[in-house]
Each structure stands twice: as structure tokens, then as C-alpha cells.
Amino acid sequence: MSAPPLETSGTGLKAWLTAPIPASPFQARMQQLSLKWWRLKANPSALFGLAVIVLIVLAALFAPLIATHDIYAQDLGKRLLRPSAAHWLGTDELGRDIFSRLVFGARITLYIALLTAIIVAPLGLIIGTTSGYLGGWVDIVLMRVVDVFLAFPSLVLALAFVAALGPGIENAIIAIALAAWPPIARLARAETLSIRKSDYIAAVRLQGASPLRIILGHVVPMCIPSVVVRLTLNMAAIILTAAGLGFLGLGAQPPSPEWGAMLASGREFILTNGWIAAIPGTAILITSLAFNLFGDGLRDILDPRHG
């Protein structure tokens, strides 16, 4: 412990990441992160999931560069074409290029998934940890509200909200978020119940910390890993719900290239031109699968109990 701090610049990043005595909080955090990265790298299926997610994100980001055709340009002379060199994944019933629409559709799917996650995670965390930490009446009231939301299947609940709010992507996001937060709150509450009895929480209480400080500063950081894992695993359900709403005509509206909406319009031709429905369906499948695999790997890293 009396050794001088190691010089880290000499041998580059690796030495900096493995230095026995971190010289700054940033270095200490990065060292922890690099350890987790090493563990993730040892898990091929999680790595595959991550790779697919990265690919989809890149496709969404660079959609205008990747797309080969205008996604709204109709050409009735070229409708229902099979996959070919001109149209890599064929054309739909209005002669639009399916590949280009698929690539732009990734934007909508990720937009829905990300926004839902951003709404659901803080909401579920705050309600769950508050309920679990404070207990008593607060707990009873909040958990009964959660029960009411959980009593409905999430798609039915989302349908009801969309019906009330009106169709459209933004309303679909709000509806999905309203249906997705209760399980997160339940999870956070369950975690909190085991955390609040622990000595380290007793120790901060004995330092005179207020309940707000304890919940936000000490309980929430312990719940975040399981919530992140749960959310990643839920991502598949969120994408499916969004696609389902699109399919039922309550999510994204035509001519938007949302995958669920594309699937719905391909349904009429499923017997004669099956790929029109199969291609967006496969995209939904692969994206959901990728999020599930990645979520599983993330759980192994972040939550040592399941390791």
C-alpha cells in the first residue's frame, strides 16, 4: 500500500486498465467496465445478440445511405416482384422496394423501443424503490395501482390506451410504456425489500441520511442492473407489441414503413407472394431474438446470482 502510483502512460491503454492502484475515479470505473467486457466476450450468444443490435442500430442511423430506392415511390408496373438484383428483397403490392422500407423501418422500431425504455425504466424504478423502501401505506397504495395495471394483458391494455388516445407512433409509445412499467416496478420493489434490511443501508441511515438520499443514492444503484436486464429482455415484447399495434392498424400509419404495418399489408398476399409478409416478420424475429440473447448475457455479467 506504500508503493508509488504506477506510471500508466508508458504501456498504453491495457496497462492503464490493469493498473493495481487506480489514480482517478474515472480510471477505477473504466477498470470495472473492462472486466465486464471481458466476461461478455466469453459469452458467444450474448456477443451475437450485441452484434445484431449494433447492426440494426447502424442500419437505422445510416438508412438514407443504405436504402437503394425511395421508400414511398410507387411503381405499379413492378408490384409483387420476387427478390432480384434490382430489388434485393423484392417489391410490395404497390411496387415499393422492401429492402429500403425494411431499413427505414428499423428507425421506427428502435425509436419505439428506446423511447419506451426511457419512459419505463425511471418510472418503474422510482415507484418500485419508493414503495419497497417506505413500506406501509405508500407500499399498499402503489402496489394496488400496479396490480390494476397487471390485471390486463399488456397488448389489450395498450389497445385500450391507443383507442383512447388515437392511432399513431407517439400514442403507441405512450400506450406501450403504460403497459410495461408495472413489472419493472414490481421487480424494483422486490429488490428493494431485500436491500433495505442490509447493513450498508443501516450504515447510511446511521449517518443521518434522509430517505430520499438513501433511495436515490443507495437503493436505486443496486436495482439498476436487474432493471436493465429485465428491460433488455422486455425489449422483444415491446417490439412485438409495437408491431402488433402496427399490424392492427393502431400504431404507425401507412405509408410509414413500420415492420408490423408492412406485415399487415403483406397478409393479403401470404399465399401467393409469401416473402412480403415473411421479410418484416423475420426482421421482427431476429431483432427480438437479439435483444433476448443480449439480455441473457447481460444478466450473467451484472447479476452474479444468476452467473
Added chain:
Amino acid sequence: MSALATNAQGTAQETALAVSHLNITFGSGAAAMTAVDDVSFTLGHGEAFGLIGESGCGKSTILRALVGLNRDYEGTIRFRDTVVPRQRDKSFFRRVQMVFQDPYASLHPRKMVQYVLAEPLRIHGFDRHQERIDEILSAVGLGPSFRYRFPHELSGGQRQRVAIARALIIEPELLLLDEPTSALDVSVQAEILNLLKQLRRARDLTYLMVSHDLAVVTHLCERVGMMSEGRIIEEMSAEDVRAGRAAEPYTREFLEASTGYRPAS
């Protein structure tokens, strides 16, 4: 008894903590279990008082009530001649701190040492955070290089030193020790005990220690209360304990059982 209220320098001092007629019951009706039964004791300023007894005799329960983790008690607790309110306030925690039994459970697994130590400073509005952290880390024998470590990178002894540093960084007057060495192996136990002894002298602290280990208690405390089934059945000096001079048969039995396998130190 007041004659025994002496500090490390051996001079009589005013009372730091007075507990009178403390009763703690768990459960109610027919299932009620009396954990602490009419316990009274006083602690002089600068004194070190130890409570010993077998597991389940109520010694840790007393500490939890003292510090307000369990508010369901009867009796009065006076700190510096003022009755402490049932809902402990910040000024109480500013002066009374506690070190927990298990250093593996008492440090937040995701917080760096630096953050653990800065938090009490922030709560109580101290200045010079960085200097104080360096100072206390050196005082507990770790040194500033431990600032950016996470608890899982530390050994049990190092963790307990961090826990002691966390308790002492806001400069309390009374330190409650809940079997601070029982989760550590023997060589580390001695280190921590010597550290506590030295810190007490250097910072003029008052200790209330709870342990089932006779050697640990007599090493640190001048006065010892023997507990059995929720009562303090006998109070004696550390010399009496070492010499095996006990009035109560239970105490004599306990002392014999404890020294029977222990090599003389």
C-alpha cells in the same frame, strides 16, 4: 460503579451515555419474547464498556435500540444528560456512530471507498472533503491510494478499516462496536483491535462494545457487563474477568468455558 467510570488516562469523567430500564420485546401476546429485560448502565466520557454474553442474549439488540434502528423500546436513553428522542436526528448521528459486525455486508458493493467516506461529510456539511478523506484513510492504516477501490477489491480487514474510517470521519464522541472483529480471522482481529485501541487514545473516544469473545472485550474495555437472557447479571472490571473473579455462577461458568481452550495471552 462510578468509581470505575474512568477514561483511558485513568481520570474520572462526566457521563457520556446513560441507559436506564431498557426493555425490548419482540412480538405480542402469547408469542411475545423479551429480548432485553430491564437493562441499565452508564458510560463515562472516554471510557470503554463491553457487553459480553452468548449468542441471543440481547447484546446486539441493545445496540440497535441505542442507535435508533429499532425504535420499539421502553426505557430512557440519555446522551450527555439529554434524553435522546425516539426518532434520532442528524445531530445525534453526528456524535454517535456505529461499526457493524460484518464488513462484507456493511459497505455498499457499488460504491468506491472515496464515495463511502465523502457521503457522511456531505450529509453533515463538512468542508475540506479531500483532505479529511486522506487524513482518515491514513489514520486507519490504509493510506490515500485506497480511495478509488471498490469493496470487492478489499480484504475483510481492509473493509473493516474502511467501515471504521466511515464512522470516524465525522469525528463522533461515542463509537458503538457490534462485534467488530468476529467476521475476521485471528491475525486480522488483533490488528483491528489495536487500531481501535490506538484511535480511542488519539481521538478521545468513548466505546461501547458488544462481543461474545472474552479476549476481545478485555483487550479493549476497562469495564465489562456480563449478559444472560436479556439482563446484565454482573458488572466487573477487565482485571476481574482476566483473573476469573466472578460473583455469579453463570459468569464463572462462562469465563471457564471461554478460557478453557484459549491459550493464555
